Amino acid sequence: MRQPLLLLRLSLAVLLSAKVLAQQPVEIQFQTDPVLVQTGSEIVFTVLTVSQVFSMKWQFQGGVTVGQWSSGASAINQGTQFVGRVTISANQLRIAGAQLRDAGDYTVEVTPSGTTDFIVNSKPVQLRVFDAVAGVNLIVPAVAMEGRNVSLRCTWTAGTDITVQWGKGGAAIVTDARITISGGFLVINPARRSDAGDYSCTVSNPVSAQTTTQSVTVYYGPDTPVLTKKSAKECVGGGDVLVGQEVRLTCLSDSLPPALFSWQRDGQTVATGQPDSGVLNLQTLSTDESGRYVCTARNSITGGSSEQGTDLAIVATCLNVGEVVGIVIGCLLLLLILLALVIVLIVFLVRRRRAQRPRDSAVLVQRDYANPRLIPPDPQPNGARDLGQGPPPLSHTPS
Template sequence: MALLLPLLLVFVAFATLCYSSPAGFTEGAGVLPDGLNAAVGETVMFNTTLTPTEKPFQSVNWNVNFSTTIIVVINSEESIGPEYEGRITFFTSTASLELRSLTLGDTGEYSVNIVQDGKIQHGRTILVIYEKVSNVSVTSSSTDLVEFNGSVSLSCSASGSSLSFLWLNGSSEVTASDRVQLTDGGSSLTIINVTRSDQGPFRCHVSNPVSTGTSDPVNLSISYGPENINLILSPSQGYFAVGSDISLTCSVGSRPPAQFKWFLNGDQLPDPGSELRLMNVNMSQSGNYSCQAFNSKTLRSQTSQPSDITVLGKSSSVKPSTNLPIEGTSVSLTCEASGSVFTRNWMKDGSDLTPTDNMILSDNNRVLTFNTVNRKDNGEYFCQISNPVSSDGAKYVMTVNYGPENVEIKGPNKINIKGTLKLTCSAESTPTARFTWFLNGTEILTNSAEYIKEEVEFSDSGNYTCQAWNNITERTSSSVVHGLTVTDQPSGCAAGCIAGIVIACCVIFAAAVGGGYYIYKKK
C-alpha cells in the first residue's frame, strides 16, 4: 500500500490529461452544487448529481484547492490523505463525500474527477466555514436621558465570523437618519437628541450564513416635560360666597412626575401638591390663581393660565355638603343666614322649585337633600330668606360630576402610508375626562383627546385603545378599541362616490324623460 498512493496519483493525472483531449473521453456536466456553507465543528455533505450505481467507478479523485488530495479510489481501492483520516466517508454508489469535524481551515475550493465507462465527469464547488454566532450583548453609554437634550451610544459585541448586525427598537428595525447613526459595520448605534419614542427596548440581532443570535433588551429612561399644563376649578363658577369650599387641580404631562407650586396674584403660596383646597373662603382670598409645574430631571417648568376667583360677602349663603357632588351619591344644600329667619323658599334656574322623588326639604325648608343626585339636578339653586324687615338670598350652582361613559373613537380605519393620522376620543363626563392612548397595549399618549401622527408607517397598524379617566369621580371607563390598517394601496371610488354617480345618472334620465313627455303633450 505504500506505493499505491503515488501510482494512483499518476493514473489520475493521466486520466485528467485524457479528459482535456477531444478523443477517448467526453466532458460531463458539473456534478457538484454551486456553493456550500457550514459551521465549525459541523458536518458537510458533498452530494454529486450522479445516479446511484452498483458498478464500481473506474476511478474517483477528491481534492481541495487543486493541491491537497482527500481521497483517491481506483477500482474500489481507496487511498485517503493523512489530514482526512477518520474525518470522511466515501459513498461508492454516487461518489459523494461526507466531511466531518469542520474547521476554518476547511474553507476552500473542492473538486472531484470521476471516470466511469471511459468517460470523465468533473465537479467543483466552494465550501466556506464560519464560526457560529454566540455571546451577543449590548452596552449603553447611558440609560438615564433627557428628551431633546441628550445622546446615547449603544455597542453590540458578539463572537463568530462574518457577522452582520441589525438593531431593533421593540419590533421595529432601526435605520439611519438625521438623528440615528450606524457605524462600525452596524455594530454601534448612536442616537442624537433622544425623544420619548427612543426608550426601547433595544436589541441587537447578529447573523452570518450559518447562525443567528439576539441580545437581551436594553431600555432607556427618557425624561420629558412638563407639558400641556391645565388648571381645573371646581365648582367651575368664578364667583363664590364667603364660607365656600373651592378646589383647584393642576394636571401636566411629565416624566418623572412634576413638582408643583401655587401662586395668588404672583405671590407663592405655601401649599404643595397638584391640588389646592380653599376651605371656608373669605373675601381676602379673591384674586388670580395659577400653578407651576417643575421637572427635577429636565430642569424645565411650565405655568398655567390664571384662574380668577371672586369671593362675595353677604348675609345669607347656601352651603353644600360637598363641593364635588358625584352622581349617585347623597348631597345636601343648607340655606344659612344671619339674624332671624321666618321663611325660606327655594328656586331652581329662576323658577319655584318643585321637589322630585329624589329630593327632600327638611328643617323648615332650611335643608334641601338629594338622596341620589344625578346630572339632571345640575343648575342654579337659589334660597330666598325673609323676615318682617328684610330679605336676602343666596345661590349655589350645582355641577354634578359623572362619568366617564360612552367612550368613542372617531377617525379612519384605513389610511395610506405617509398620510396624516388623526384619531379623536370623546366621552360623556363632568369634568372633562382625561384620556390615555394605547397602541396594541402599549401606552403612546396621555392627557390628550386627540392622537395625531403626521406621517404614518406600516408599524402604526394595529388596535388603538382609548381609556378615559375622571379625576373627580375617580372612575375609569371601559377601554374602546379602534382598528387601523396602514396600506400602500390607493383608495378607489368609495361607496358614497358610487352612490352619488348613480343618483346623478337617475336625475339626468328622469329629466330627459320628463322633457320628452312635455314636448309630446304639447304637440
Template sequence: MSVRMAPPLPLIFLILIHGVSSANWVVNYRHSHICALKDSSVIMSCTYTYPTGYKIKKAFWTKNPVQGVEPPDLSEDPEYSQRLQYLGDKQQKCTIRLSHVTQKDEHTYYFRFTTNVTDGKWTGNPGVTLTVTDLQVEAPERVTEGDSVRLTCKSSCTLTDRATFIWYRNSQPLTERRDRNNQLLLQSVRREDAGRYSCALHEHTYISPPVYLSVTYPPKSVSVSISPSGEIVEGVSVTLSCSSDSNPPAEISWFKGGTIVGSGRIYNISNISSDHSGEYKCKSINELGKKYSDAVTLNVM
C-alpha cells in the same frame, strides 16, 4: 564485495499502502469555527477524498470522539435526529444542516466515513467548533432630550454569516433601521424615542430581550385646572390641579400672586372665603429646568 539484499515483499507492500493513505485521506472544512445565533440553522460545509478503489460504506457526523471508542452517528441520536439533515453524498460532499441550535449544541463536530476495507476509516480533523450566541442590547439607562445616543446589538462571538440587523421599539419594527452595522444611532433624541428596544437578525426568529431607554426632559405643558368650575360661593371646597409633563417627575409649588401657598400636584381649599380670591399658578421644577403655568383667577362669590 558486499551484497545489498532487497527488502522482503510484505514490507514493500506496507510502505506503499501508507504512502497512499497519507496523501488521499482528506476532509476539508469550509469553517473550522462557526458562531451562530440561537434558534437558527447552521450549515457545516465540507468535502472529502479517499484512495481510488475504495468504496464508502457509511458517511456521518459525530462529536467529541473518544479515543478507542467507535464514534456515534449523530443522525441516530434523539437530540439531533429531528434537527440534522445530511446534504452530502458518498463521493465528495459531506455538508450538513443543523437547525434550532441552542447553547447545548456547543461542541466540536467531525465528519467520519468508513469504507469496504477493514482499516479504511477516517475522521476529519480539526473538525468544526460551534459556538451559539444570543443577542443583547447595550444602551444607557437614560439620555437627555436633544442629545444623541448609540445602541449596540451585542453577541458573545462574531457571527459567521454576514448579518443584517433589525431594531424594534416597543415590539414594533423600526423599518428604516435595517443595517449591516450592529448599532442604532438616535440623533437629537425626542421624548417619543423613549421605550423598550430590542434587536434581531433579518430572516431569524430570535429577538433579544428588551432594554428600556428613558429620555429625560424639563417640565413642559404646565397648566392649572379648577374644580368645581364656574361660579364659586363661600363655604364650598375647591381643588386646584397642576398638570405637568416632565421626566424625571417634577416637584410642584403653588403661588397666589407672588406668595407660595402650597406644594404637590393638588392644592385643596376647604370652606373657601372671599379672602381666597386672586390669581393662582403652579411652578413645575426638576433637575433639568422649571416652568410656570399661566395664572388662573379664582373669584369667590
C-alpha cells in the same frame, strides 16, 4: 480481398466511435454548492454523476491533494491539515470537525468507468465555514431623555461573518433622518417619547442566529401645565368664589416620571396639604386672598420645569347661573304683571268713558230743546215752597 478490407474498416470505425464516445465530458453536479458549515460539524461534499465512476480525486485550493477513490478503495494524503478527519467514497468527500481554515475551493476530478484513455473531468465547489453566534447582548442607556441622543449597542462573544438586524415591537427599524444604524450600533437623535418600547437586535450568519430584547424608557416633560378652577358656587358676571367658601385649583402636566408641583400667589409660596401635588384646596377667609396663582411643574430626572398661572377673584357677593336665571325670570314676571295691570286699567277707563257718553248727550238735548217759558221767582225767602199749597194767586193790576 475486398471483404477483409471492409471488415478492417468497420472495426476501425467502431474503435474510433467508442473512443470519441469515451472522450465525451462527464456531467458533474454537486448536491450543494456552496457548502456552508459550522465549526466543529462534519463537511460533506456529494457528487452527482450520470455515469459510473472509475476514479475520483479531491484537491484543496487547486494544489493540495486531499485523497482519491479508485476501484472501490480510498487513499488519503497524510501530509495535509485534514489528516485523521477525511473519508472518501465513490461519490462523497467527508471531513470531520470543520475548522475555519478548511474554508476555500475544493476540486473533484472524475474519471468514468471504461478504458484508461479517457479525458479527466473536473469541477470546483466552495466551502464556507463559520463560527456559531453566541453571547448576544443588547446594551441600552439607563436614562434616555426626549430631545437628546440615545445610543443602543448590540454585542456578541462569538460568531464570524456577522449580520446585525434591529427591530422595535416586532417590526424592523428603518433608518431615517433621526435613526442611524451602523453594525452593532443604533443611534436616535433627537429621541422622542414615542421612541420608548422594546428593542431587539438579531446577530446572525448563514449557519446560526441569536436575538436579544431590551426595553427602552424615554423620559420627557413636564409639558406646559393646564389649570382648572372649581368651587361650590360658580359666580356669574365676575368673581370665582364667594368669600368663606372653598375653591380647588387643579394643575395637570404630561411628564415622565410624573411631575412634582409647587404653588405661588403673587410671587409668594402657598402651602398645600399635599406637597408636590397638583391640587390646591383653598378655604377662603377674605377677599384679600384674591390674586394670581401660579403652578410650577418640575421633572426630577430631566431637570425641566414649566409653569402656568390663573387669576383668582374672591368676591363678597356671588350669584350663580340658577340665581341669575331666577332673578331674570322674576323680573320678567313682575313686568308681565305690571303690564297686565296697565292693560286692565286702560280697559276699565275706556269702558267707563263709553258708559258716560249717553248721559251727557241726553242732558245736552234737554237743554237745547226745552220750553223757554219763564219761571217766576220763588216768593219765599229761602226759596222753599210749601208743597201742600197751590200755585200763587194771579195778581191783577187795575187798568
